Amino acid sequence: MIGPHVPDLRALELLVVVSRTGSLGAAASELGITQQAASSRVRTMEALVGEPLVARSKRGSELTPTGELVVQWADRVLDAAQELDAGIAALRADRRGHLDIAASLTIAEHLLPGWLVGLRTHQVQRGQQPTEVRMTATNSARVAELVESGDVALGFVEGPEAPCGLRRRLVGTDELLVVVGPQHPWSLRSRRRVSAETLAATPLVVREAGSGTRTVLERALADLPRATPVLELSSTAAVRAAVAAGAGPAAVGAHAVRDDLATGRLVRITVTGLDLTRRLHAVWKGGPHPPEGPARELVAWAARR
């Protein structure tokens, strides 16, 4: 799946830091390794790519054009890795004195890592110590319970219903998009607009019954005559793959197909007369504002966009 010519994450990071600092040695000390190790790693990377990436001189190093190119690509990998890091850090954080939160699956998977990265860089820029966050990912109902019982200070839920007794604030929306593979007839530019009736009458690729996206879709199409699904799969990744391979249209969370749409693996279809938007809320117990401290900062950050 992934070729043998792709360097390590750490090596990619090294290249990015070299591009920023303009020196192998400076980059090495920033990453906590010796200059020799950095030099060696860069050479290994150049062997993988087959072209020089760094132009060494006696007073510093610049990237070659090829190196600049690789750095641009590596940046995207590292951005994603940083979100992964934020997620893992939230899973790892010690419980004492830190921020405990719970989030529904959609939010935990697609939005929270970005918010945590943003919050952390924001805090670092202001000279604060970054908050350690511990996260639990579960369904919206359970999130509400955890907030209610005080097990977590803050929750993130989806769905229209306000959990009773909890305060909330809108932090975003999760839109289901209808997508098809690029070989599907709907993907022709002139046909990217279908009616809700047409969609309902078309055999779709769907998630299993009970999943959040399936529920939203069924509720939205409840009044229309429905075709039976062509495929029923248990993960969003499987749905994306099936649609890309041409199995049929599907409705998928917008965040999950961001990259697929950008690379053209999937094509978005506009459905007229259908609202597939869910509201995403931060919820907490007590006063009209979130608990003082990091919880309030996180909510403010998440709601800011």
Added chain:
Amino acid sequence: MIGPHVPDLRALELLVVVSRTGSLGAAASELGITQQAASSRVRTMEALVGEPLVARSKRGSELTPTGELVVQWADRVLDAAQELDAGIAALRADRRGHLDIAASLTIAEHLLPGWLVGLRTHQVQRGQQPTEVRMTATNSARVAELVESGDVALGFVEGPEAPCGLRRRLVGTDELLVVVGPQHPWSLRSRRRVSAETLAATPLVVREAGSGTRTVLERALADLPRATPVLELSSTAAVRAAVAAGAGPAAVGAHAVRDDLATGRLVRITVTGLDLTRRLHAVWKGGPHPPEGPARELVAWAARR
């Protein structure tokens, strides 16, 4: 910059394959390693995260909820890594008998890897041998020269002017977006709309003179009274970082800030009365259609979205 708790790319890939196959051994053989190695890698990863990721049983393995979460995050990293792989593969490919292309920097950095991934999966799905592509990244004028001289079969250029004697086809647009950091006054929801005059009168963060984005910006604002730039930087990454840190507004290629906008590190501002769109074209020599074979397929794929 990137924490010590982030697993290797190969380890992440292993986890994803385990999630698909439902078995450590099957995943191992798919990746060409032994079952024991896979088991060990997963255990290392679990030590990094601090929680079990895989629920082992005597007849197969499933992911734990935490594991599912990590896979979702890992998927995004691997998607980016796959684009990096496609780019590196294009840089490495042997020259004989394969497809040689040239592309302007913007396209090579942000779009071409996605197209190559898409083309490859498309070919694999149809049972074809994937085409090896060799790429040169340079500026638009040089790309036109390479196509004209026959050194490459296909080029990708930006800008309105049609290189003389070459045929072309529109494959996308590159829009410059005006962005600010989340702490900037314009980022308030009510102020995300400014006029071209206001923008021109505001000190901006800009790229160095001669760069493509700078040229487009200056041409678009040519008739208006201009403030002097607050910062002049030589890479898009530096501009993004400066804007995120609050240095001021900047105009950046839409593809370069896709992730920043999604995570809220940057906020997009709408500028009324200003068109910052460039057209991106595939160009070739000869007949009205691209050269038969992989070149034509690549153009068709790129133009399809």
Added chain:
DNA sequence: TCATGGTCACAAAGATACCTTGTGAGCACC
């Protein structure tokens, strides 16, 4: 001219992590 501080590369030795081979145990199906 010479000293100093900066850059990077080469070489050898150590530590560490990784992978493979070999083995064992549990479960399901025939």
Added chain:
DNA sequence: GGTGCTCACAAGGTATCTTTGTGACCATGA
């Protein structure tokens, strides 16, 4: 009970990475 599948444990070799030590080159300033 045999066969095939699952995964885990242990031992050994190998490869890689890292550190230590050294050398060459350049710019700056005395």
